[in-house]
Amino acid sequence: MTKYSSEFKVKLVREWATDGLSSYQLAKKYHLSHHYIQYWIEQARLQGITSLQHRRVKRTFSADFKLSVINYYQTHEESMAMVAAKYDLLPNQISHWKRDFHQGGYQALKPHPKGRPPKAKKKNRKALKKQVNKNEIERLKEELAQTKQELYDVKMDRDILKKSLALFGPSKLDKKHK
Structure with missing residues (x-):
């Protein structure tokens, strides 16, 4: 379950767009971090309001895609939240990929099998x-x-x-x- 509903996120973004309130003012009004609001605003601006909807399907990413996102983040002077909004990702994902890449190289970005290996029939x-x-x-x-x-x-x-x-x-x- 997510912390904030998609309706709430859309409401905040619309309030920011129509009323002209800053993310800091909205953060004070709704008692939450302005970083959330800035991320939602940027995500809606780059991907559209529908990007604030909850995903029902787990997405998997190739090692090449992860590497291109890390490369983009390191070569451009944008925050992790901006890059995440551009690629429709969570900032935490990029942070994990970056750490994994620095620790294990390209091999660490490849998908790994999850869970316990199946027993032999x-x-x-x-x-x-x-x-x-x-x-x-x-x-x-x-x-x-x-x-x-x-x-x-x-x-x-x-x-x-x-x-x-x-x-x-x-x-x-x-x-x-x-």
Whole structure:
């Protein structure tokens, strides 16, 4: 909920335009800050009276747009409220964008996902487990094949040694050690 209704804002701007009262006089009359009134007047002057209506839709801005607003604010000698009224923004938005840009550069101006990340669906989890199981099975099969090949090689070496012993007899080295 907003602090001031759009009808109240329109009433103040019209009173300023028709009666010729300054923003300071209106601020005293209605017991609020003259900055609000100046902002509403500037917004109505640049965007029209309809810009004082409440927005029902949340707007999102690209990083390029944010950067252009910051650049405009820094290169022109206008107040933040004037720039905000020109671009139909809130002054606080520009202030946040400026701070984010100085702290994190262009990357900080890009929109970020909000809220908690969604949980993985059960299908995805099951598919992921199957994929992991398939990968694990393939890895184990490869390992088994490699082990079988090593066993075969060792058996062949053993058989060759047995045959050579049978054909050529015990080696002379074996006799010296005994």
